Amino acid sequence: MKKTKRRRGRELALKALFAWDINEGQDREETFELFWTQAEDVSEEITEFAKRLIEGTAKNIETIDELIKNQAKNWQFSRLAYVDRNILRLSIFELLYCPDIPRAVTINEAIELAKTYSTADSSKFINGILDKIKENNAG
Template sequence: MGDRRQARELALQALFFFDIEKSDPEQSLELFCEENEEKLIEAVKPFFLDLVKGVLENSSQIDALLNKYSKNWKISRMPVVDRNIMRVAIFEFLKCPDIPTSVTINEAVEIGKKYGTRDSGAFINGVLDRIRSLEGFK
């Protein structure tokens, strides 16, 4: 597994934890990093931290886009895994112009297939592609 894929998967796990626990994100992040120290190797940790902190810091903008383009789905009703995979991807759309959106979508779909339900890949692909197309991300 590549370093960026590992960072994305760990970011999903951390955000999932924060979403379920509803605790202080800074303390939760510190605890998550301690518990996953062996996975957060030097090549993975910086991108992981960028993703997690970026999603947390930009959550209003990210959730607004997610809410706007997820037809018939309120964010609160989405599967927690799918919701957080898409949050990471939308953060990449917004703040990581060096990553092609096609790569971001593909990574999100693959992670969704691995951690989500059998419908996660298609759902994630549909919502992210709609955001990419209608918001003009390249």
């Protein structure tokens, strides 16, 4: 199945956020700059969408992480897999700050990212967390 432009943008955003997360302590701008020098060559439309997601997620990371901590009962935030944590971050940014993207699409895309980059169990966990956040932040 052919990937949509937005799916490719989300994948790039996930990879950039993952790189930032695993290089804890490294300057955010430096990490993202390095990421873009090594990223695959994609259209400007895909790049712009990915940058919107990356920058928005990074800017709102404290709020987003607090939501994850509040919803992921019985899970230590630091013990979440890097991939899962960043799929959640990216998707929560979309749910809260991107009214132009249908919420059902955001959740479906998160599940697909988890199936591709993580595990089937992770996709269920991510779906549950995002559903709770969607319900608690309706509007």
